[in-house]
Structure formats: structure tokens, C-alpha cells
Amino acid sequence: MERTASTDLCVVKLGGSVITNKSAENEVNQANLKRVIEEIASSNKRVIIVHGGGGFGHTMAKRYKVSEGYPSSTVYGASATMNAMSELNRIVCEVMVENGLPPLSLPPHSIMTLKRRISPQALRLAEFGLKHGFVPVSYGDVYFEPKRIFSIVSGDLIAAQFAVKLRARSLVYATASPGVYTRFPPADSDKPLKEVDQATDFIATSSDVTGGMAYKVQQGLNAARNGCRCIIIDATIPGRLAEVLRGEQFTGTEVVWRKSPNPHGKLK
Numbered sequence: 001m002e003r004t005a006s007t008d009l010c011v012v013k014l015g016g017s018v019i020t021n022k023s024a025e026n027e028v029n030q031a032n033l034k035r036v037i038e039e040i041a042s043s044n045k046r047v048i049i050v051h052g053g054g055g056f057g058h059t060m061a062k063r064y065k066v067s068e069g070y071p072s073s074t075v076y077g078a079s080a081t082m083n084a085m086s087e088l089n090r091i092v093c094e095v096m097v098e099n100g101l102p103p104l105s106l107p108p109h110s111i112m113t114l115k116r117r118i119s120p121q122a123l124r125l126a127e128f129g130l131k132h133g134f135v136p137v138s139y140g141d142v143y144f145e146p147k148r149i150f151s152i153v154s155g156d157l158i159a160a161q162f163a164v165k166l167r168a169r170s171l172v173y174a175t176a177s178p179g180v181y182t183r184f185p186p187a188d189s190d191k192p193l194k195e196v197d198q199a200t201d202f203i204a205t206s207s208d209v210t211g212g213m214a215y216k217v218q219q220g221l222n223a224a225r226n227g228c229r230c231i232i233i234d235a236t237i238p239g240r241l242a243e244v245l246r247g248e249q250f251t252g253t254e255v256v257w258r259k260s261p262n263p264h265g266k267l268k
């Protein structure tokens with residue numbers, strides 16, 4: 001579908017692998033969090049921020065099998081996961097306030113419909129907030145659904161939905177890898193791909209229930225198909241996020257939707 005961005009809006013997904021220590025429980029990476037928020041603030045761009053779960057949400061979600069919903073999981077587990085994510089969101093919002101970015105927090109457990117879509121009211125609220133200088137912030141979280149009562153929604157999906165629905169010019173997945181590799185873990189001599197499209201063959205591993213790099217690319221393709229530029233960068237490296245927000249060259253992988261994709265293979 002051809003569509004042009006109506007705004008200079010950029011959706012930035014801050015990976016839990018950047019702003020937390022993903023292998024520990026409830027441990028924020030303060031240095032990375034502060035730096036990426038500073039890079040966003042000094043870009044002066046209109047942004048929506050979506051953050052991941054990292055060592056907060058993913059740890060709880062795994063422990064209580066929250067993505068499987070009820071009855072494999074429990075209401076307690078779902079609540080504990082929401083609580084951990086609210087806590088991380090509060091910390092992100094605090095750092096935003098310290099850097100002059102006024103957060104408008106939109107928790108997915110309140111704004112997603114039972115069909116895993118951001119509700120029209122929440123989209124209108126985000127737009128209204130943006131118009132008046134707020135920075136909408138959302139995150140990967142629990143959402144409610146009719147069959148299993150609840151499950152997990154990835155911040156990658158929420159970021160792509162905001163980008164498509166609010167016709168953002170770009171969607172940046174800020175994560176802890178220099179881009180997408182053909183195989184993972186990469187060999188020392190491997191370089192990340194400059195571009196991936198819907199037919200690119202690559203192998204991805206995932207450490208959590210939200211599908212890791214493969215799901216990120218899938219969501220990026222959805223945004224790209226709808227006319228939004230999608231770029232995956234390594235935001236653990238100082239300056240990489242600032243660079244892509246300036247709209248100059250970037251170091252990372254662009255996710256491209258092609259009408260006639262390269263026929264070498266399919267996404268795994």
C-alpha cells in the first residue's frame with residue numbers, strides 16, 4: 001500500500017536489552033537509559049516512545065507463563081507482570097521528566113482492545129498529547145483477550161501499530177545488536193545486513209516469549225509495508241540513536257518492504 005507520512009513523527013522502541021540488564025531481575029541499566037533519553041531529548045524530534053520489558057517484564061512473564069494465559073498461568077502472575085512493567089515505566093518516565101520530555105504514559109493493559117489493537121480512544125489521546133507537547137510512552141505488557149483472559153503483547157508490536165496508525169515517518173528499533181545477522185550468534189567476521197526484506201533468510205534465536213529479532217523484523221515489515229521507514233540500530237553504542245533521529249546516515253539494518261522481494265528465501 002502506498003502512503004506518505006503526514007508528519008515528522010518518529011516512534012522509538014527502546015529495547016529492554018538496552019535499558020535493563022536482561023539477564024537479571026528488575027535491574028535498570030541507568031547509564032544506557034539516561035543516555036538514550038538524552039539523545040531523544042536533544043534531537044528535538046516529535047516522538048512516541050515504547051519500551052521493552054527486559055529483566056522486568058520478561059522475567060515475570062516467563063516465571064508465570066503469562067503468554068499462555070489462563071489456566072496455564074494465573075491472575076496473580078499476570079498482575080505481577082503488569083506491576084513489574086509499571087515499575088519500569090515509572091523509572092523511564094522519571095528520567096524523561098529529568099530531561100525535559102513530558103511523558104504521557106499509556107499502559108497497554110488499559111489501552112489495548114481484546115483484539116490486541118491500540119484502541120481508537122488511545123490513538124486520539126496520543127495524538128492530542130503530541131499536539132500539545134507531551135511525549136506518549138507505552139511498553140510491552142499484559143493485555144486482555146476473550147479466550148485465555150490475558151496474554152503478553154510485545155512492545156515491538158505496539159511501536160509498529162503506533163507508527164502505522166499515526167502515520168509516523170520512521171520507526172526505530174533501538175536494541176543491543178548492531179543490526180540483523182544472517183545467523184546468530186554471528187561469527188567474528190560476520191557483518192550485520194544493511195537491509196532485510198520479507199524474503200531475507202536469517203536465523204534468529206529468542207531469549208523471551210515475544211519472539212526477539214525475528215518478531216521485530218516481522219513488525220518492522222508491517223510498518224514498512226505501510227510506508228514507514230524502519231531501522232534497527234544498536235543503542236548501547238553512544239550516538240547511534242541521535243544519528244538516526246537526525247535523519248542522517250545510520251549504522252544498522254533497514255527493514256524494507258519490496259513489491260518484488262529477493263527470491264533467495266523466506267524469513268524464518
Ligand SMILES: Nc1ncnc2c1ncn2[C@@H]1O[C@H](COP(=O)(O)OP(=O)(O)OP(=O)(O)O)[C@@H](O)[C@H]1O
Nearest residue numbers: 015016017052053054175177180181184204205212
Ligand atoms: N539474527 C540475529 N541478528 C541479530 N540479533 C539477533 C539475531 N537473532 C537473535 N538476536 C538477538 O536478539 C536480540 C534483540 O531482541 P530482544 O528481544 O532480545 O531485544 P529487545 O527487543 O531490545 O529487548 P526487549 O524484548 O526486552 O524489549 C539481539 O540483541 C540479539 O541478542
Ligand SMILES: [Mg+2]
Nearest residue numbers: 052210212213
Ligand atoms: Mg524484544
